[in-house]
Amino acid sequence: MDPAQTKEKILEAADVLFGELGFDATTTRDIAERSGVNKALIHYHFGAKDDLLEALLEGYYAKLGEALRGALGRSDTLAAQIEDLLDAYADFLAEHRSFTRIVQREVASGRHVARIVERTLPLFRLGVDWLDGSVRRMPKDFDAVQLLTTVYGLVVTWFTYGEVLKELTGKDPFSPAALAARKRHVRKVVGLLLAEVEGRT
Amino acid sequence: MDPAQTKEKILEAADVLFGELGFDATTTRDIAERSGVNKALIHYHFGAKDDLLEALLEGYYAKLGEALRGALGRSDTLAAQIEDLLDAYADFLAEHRSFTRIVQREVASGRHVARIVERTLPLFRLGVDWLDGSVRRMPKDFDAVQLLTTVYGLVVTWFTYGEVLKELTGKDPFSPAALAARKRHVRKVVGLLLAEVEGRT
DNA sequence: TTCGGAATTAACCAGATGGTTAAACCGTGT
């Protein structure tokens, strides 16, 4: 079989299983079984289990970067661009549910933080620089770090707590309607923040 | 030795280790070693490893409930009460760093969600009922579930991403000054939300 | 057809893991 296919099948299985069970609770045997591939091939193609996770994250962040860059070119006005960005991010998280779970889980455990920071850092710096540059006089208590953390949490929390929300509300928080509602809410809240920050760009 | 002391020492070690390494990556031997207690005693006093986690969460939620109830009685006006509540929550998370990490981690993995939901549900229902009851006409896209998710994320994200923020900013996000700054920011944002919702209580 | 390197396989390994058990220990009430 084409080794590229083999690698893809392994990554696919790892994606689902890491997302479902978590990195630790997933065994290389699980991955082998689910992907229909010999266990030794995982090590042959990717190296250690840690490296497999890294390869997976690599793919995720590449796709995420693509999605965000794509969103940026869509509109002209700043407000519209921000909305596009938020929507694209939410759509990405909705489409790659495992990603949120994996990142959240590993960040919470402090274990693969370095690798995640490594990929996030450029995006974060971009955001800070952009905010610092485009906002004339930041209101007290609304510096770039606070704002970015807030907006990030705004988008991500819905996905992190998806399972909890499902139990709590009895409805599927990932249905198209529910996702659309969350996106509207996020847009409104970010609008409020923007209005507050408003040294006018 | 007093068995109550033994149990406490085990819980203390589990608290630190679950928070630091995560539930899966922590072995019962780790806990035994750190608490200076024989490994078999963990099973004698708590049963399986899962049950130990449950006992730990039990204690956390009891303390959290206490902290939140305590905060509610402190002020008279609604706005002040909300601020007290947010502050108390943030203080609790700051004091029990492991708690955030454990909950976030287990929620993200979907593994012990049932137990966590069980404890969160009453608080959530309380919040929803209170919001629905006290707000005359909820603006579009600001229903109770959206608002609670947003405010929850607002508080929690800072702690969940503490390690990442440390790397990103180079400063300790849990220093008293940093925590105070985050609390001020959260208060301001929640103030904005409140002003928006404002059918006046 | 033959050769050689990449891909695949089954069998294997050392170490770790959660959990058990039977014996020892300890204070207390009789």
Add this chain to the structure above:
DNA sequence: ACACGGTTTAACCATCTGGTTAATTCCGAA
């Protein structure tokens, strides 16, 4: 002094873990 219950201990166990290895299969180039 003794017996008893709860507590503690060291040794043990079956199982699982990530990872390795030597042998085999596969396939395109010479």
